[in-house]
Amino acid sequence: MDRQTVNAYDAKAAEFAATYAAADVTGLHRFLLRHLPAPPARVIEIGCGMGRDAAFLARKGYTVTGVDASAAMIKAAQSAHPGLADSAGLRFAQSDFPLPAGAPPFEGKFDAVLAIAVLMHVPDSELFEFAFQARGLLADGGVLILAASTNRPGLDADGRDGAGRLFRERPPAELSLLFERLGFRLVDRQDDDDSRGRPGLRWHTLVLRLDAGAGTRPVDQIETIINRDKKDATYKLALLRALCDVAQSHYRHVEWHPDDTVSVPLGLLAEKWLYYYWPLIDTADGLFIPQKRGLEKTKPIAFRHQLSDLAAHFRNQNGLSGFHAAYQAEALDPTARTLTDAVLNKIANTIVVGPVTFASQGDFTMDNGPRTAKRRCTTPSGVLGALGRVHFRADVWRELCLVGHWIGEAIILRWAELTYEISERGIPVHLVLERLLVKPETERDVQAARELFSTLTGLTCVWTKVPLADREFDVDHVIPFALWHNNDLWNLVPAARTVNNQKRDRLVTRDTLLGSRERLIHCWQVQRHERPQRFDVEVNRTLLGRNYAETNWEQPAFAALVEAVETLAVQRGVDRWAPDAPASCRRAARARTASAPPEWRTARPCRHETPPEHLERERTASRPFMGVAPSAESAPATGAMPPLIVFPDLADDEPFRTALPVIANLAAGPLQAGFQTASLDDLEDCAWVRVPPRVAKPGRFAVRIAGESMSPTLHPGDLVVFEYHRTPRADGQIVIVADFPTDAAPGDCAVKRYRAAPDTWRFTSDNQAFPDVCIPKSTRPAHPILGIAVWNLTRASRV
Template sequence: MTVAPYSRNAKTFFAQYQSLSFEQVHSDWLSQFDQKAGLALDVGAGSGRDAGALAARGWDVVAVEPAARLRELGQGATRSQSIHWVDDQLPDLSKIRKLSYRFDLILVSAVWMHIPPSDRERAFRILTELLAPGGMLVITLRHGPGDGERVFYDVSREELESFAKRRALIPLPLPVGRKKDELQRDEVSWETLAFRLADDGTGALPTVRHIIVNDNKSSTYKLGLLRTLVRIADGAPGLALKRTDDWVDIPLGAVGLFWIMLYHPLVLRHQLRQAPGSRGYSFATADFFKLQSFTPLDFRVGMSLSADVAPVVLRAIKAACRNILDNPANYTTWPGSNRTVFEGGSARMTIKKAPVRLDKATLSRFGTFRVPSFLWDAFSRYACWIEPAIVSEWIELMGSWDLRYSMDEYHRGLQWVEGRRDTSAVRQMINQQLETGRVECVWTAKNLKATRFDVDHCFPWSRWNNNDLWNLMPSTHTANASKSEKLPGDLLLKEAHPRVVNWWEQAIVGSSREEQFFSEAEASLPLLGQERTLEGVFEGMLQQRLRLKTNLQLAEWLGV
């Protein structure tokens, strides 16, 4: 796509775009515009005019603009609105796809003529995969010659209609024919097409249901693998190593680690059968049983392990990885086929008696596991529905093998062990800082030395179980009680930015907790570029806030 001219002449283009109103440019499709606000993607957002108009109507907007100088001007003009700006572009939209959002509206205005014809079908497919069920895709087509500096390709209504038919999109009734250019250029005209996605359209949920309910199972291993992947996609999306059109690559060690965290209480604490009969489990080696005195909280992502404990945990992960590749990954197949759904390969690694941190780099040493992209997105978006279905089937399987236990015992065994609200470490950090200085409530800026304080889960614990250091904030008791289980509003979180970063600088940077802080953030936040900076972590928080609001439909808190 042509990008350089838009940066080089940013001020000229900014003024040109701002000279027209959203209603002038988009009158053709506004009659189809849903009055109910949702999540919108503005591709090629330019000056931010359209993104700003959508935000003013109550929409949360992700604005994509690859031209750096134009993006800076757009950000400046929309700074007070709920708009997230991202440096990305068609046909890939690689950064946007990493976030696993589904958009209720995607606007591609004055962009399509920049995309080479050979890239268009793929670009259209990617756009449709980003649509939420019932979502609308609007594309405006520019007809007319180039200007000598920017590259324009011929575009046609027929091309887009053929793409839409292949992707099962429903065309919306809009005025047919070309519209005069609002900037009064006689040689330029415009055409608008809009489409709606009737349903999910990816086939992900039927595939997941097949694995949960219909696929043959001689143990709980297939359910264990599925729940492991759902947990990673939902709670640790930052662990993804690479994404293509077809696959998401994640560290094999992360799959092994989450597997152990699932089976640790089932086998070691509750002694619940995970297969019929009395045979053992191929992953439960001597090292797994040495973890009897630990809890899964002791070896979660981001934790540092001592030289004595590290080899035991790493060998247990290695055995779990081998079992996963040999068994559930090998026997989980597409409906009506012997073709495996997942792929993976182990890597040679040496385990030494030395301290280690269970971060992304360490977990990558075990090898790579591959998940189909559309399934990864479903795991991320629909985790709150998929996981209970897995647990229900898991309980039914265990009950068919052993009738001695109650339903309560099965539920306790399958409870995710990180499901324990814990703010003690951060409370201690706040008390230490108050001994020598001032600590501010991130929401009200009040000094906590003079008032009762709480440790607030920025993203509510009851809806997204996360005790990471970046998610725990110093707060007055009043603010925490007012916020309760709500999600902080976008503008409120942005307003708190300097106090949040100041807290991290004050209590974490330069301390023994710094490496843990960044390792946890790297795993659980969709950090663009994987920046290990405080600003990178905060940007990841903004993206995660929007992801939680969209996926879980959480109520927002606008302050005390």
């Protein structure tokens, strides 16, 4: 959320609250009731402001959580609805959205998410994260309702109003596609004039449903475009194939227009055509492959001559692969520059006067930009900016984005079949397919990246942080080559060979990608320093698009990479991969403890040799604490005591598969992140315990019970497995409650039983001699817990 916007709401909360309360939202509320599931469905409103819509739904019987980044607006909401706020049906809480890294998640899944007049305040760099986190809030089949404005008057050049609020307005079709790429289906859309009468201002309300297994859409519209006109040449298929490729990997170059159309750069399409037609025209065996009816005897395809000359120039320079390497690096020799300029200009003009102009029913149109630009189409950056743009319907673009990978493959087959027909059945389909599937060989790119990485000191595996020495590493594709056929410099990173072999053609998990952010960006900075021209061209083409900037590009580029990975995973069902526990940690730990006394290596029960001082309050404080038994031998013999082992004695495949760490002290801080990701970085010094495989999994850990507050359910000395969760699944579960540290107190943790209560977080002891723990919800908006008990190892039973 834009911070300047939040500050504006904080400064003028009363004024904004009064304005929103006076607005006529009768139509909006009718629309919400028509599309929301029946009460008492759980609804969360992001950016609830003064609570107008949240309170309306609560009165209708819904269970509503309203969150807003502005603390002042939350106070206004609580004041405006005193009879409802913090009741069983309505709760308000201050929270940024998207949630910052490490912030506790909201409680459970919701049946509906509302974001009314919010997305305009979200900058481009946070938009995908907003969408992805909103998706994560919904149960399968849940409903997302968005309302956003366009044509807002009175904004300055930076898109801000007089109060300083950001209004990044986006066409509704662009917003719809953003969510559809994440598995949503558009259910309804409503467009209205502004209820306050502001001239020109329009509101667009979208209803999207999260479909389990979504990811496929009908392609009837594309099929219609392909079949509508007689095909005298292969031009239309080439155009559609190029649009498919742009939609899959260069989609950031699209521009959205108010008339529900989009446009893409003509130069980008011309480049694609050059790569498609080169193998068809430059055949080493002298085979002539016609691409126009009449066998091209009297009228060849418009650019055959120019492309043949360019191919001939590179025949002794590794052909298409040699051209690609020089062109991407903007290092063509003078002759090649002249030939390339001629080819790209001729292809661009052919696209316009051919399939764009002659497509019936106006499927495609050309804007007023140039269709040729002599002496300016010699480099990737030049051709992108020198030519105009091709326009077509936004719904066609949406189909290409959602299933373009399938459509593109079908078009290649159609192209081969049409060539067979054009050649009067003289060129077999399989020979044409072989040439249509030719791509530049890019092994030299991988080798160049390897040589660069080999010169770096302190090189580590991007995914595991394992040190890479003596050139024993692979160059990995962040997005597998099999998915994107992409050898851009930003996509090439150093990885341990064992890691690369494990990952193969899978996408890394979200946690792995986010956890590798700094190492990835460092690789990018190194690559850019060595080859700035090429790196900038490639990161502009695929990750940043029209949002490219010379400075401060790292965070937008990484956000774009996250978007690309997550949408690929959703749309194409790609397997995800996360690294095993870093073997380097185990090797280092073994080396450090090789000479340690045997008794230390066979029994070390906890992270701390003695309990921290504030954990001694178990028997005397008003809130008993989970402590650590001094040793396994001194704990009461309440059952079979599992033996404890040290980390260096674990086999490489044991952590979180057949063994869990025994955590002595839990508090807010780095250890929590370790529980979330199963990272071993902070757990080497813990004792570990072997557990049944069905009990072990990432995110779980063991705790030794100290004190009698949970007797007779849990006894002092019991080893209990917890799963890291910030929200209980049901009333009555045994949890680790954490009163997180403040400036006045160190912060406490205890094992208790969760009890639902309207105004407080209430936790009880099974031993009636111990008082309840009550934490006001006003001071702790999210559940103050660190884990849920799942298994008692000492008693070999469920908790």
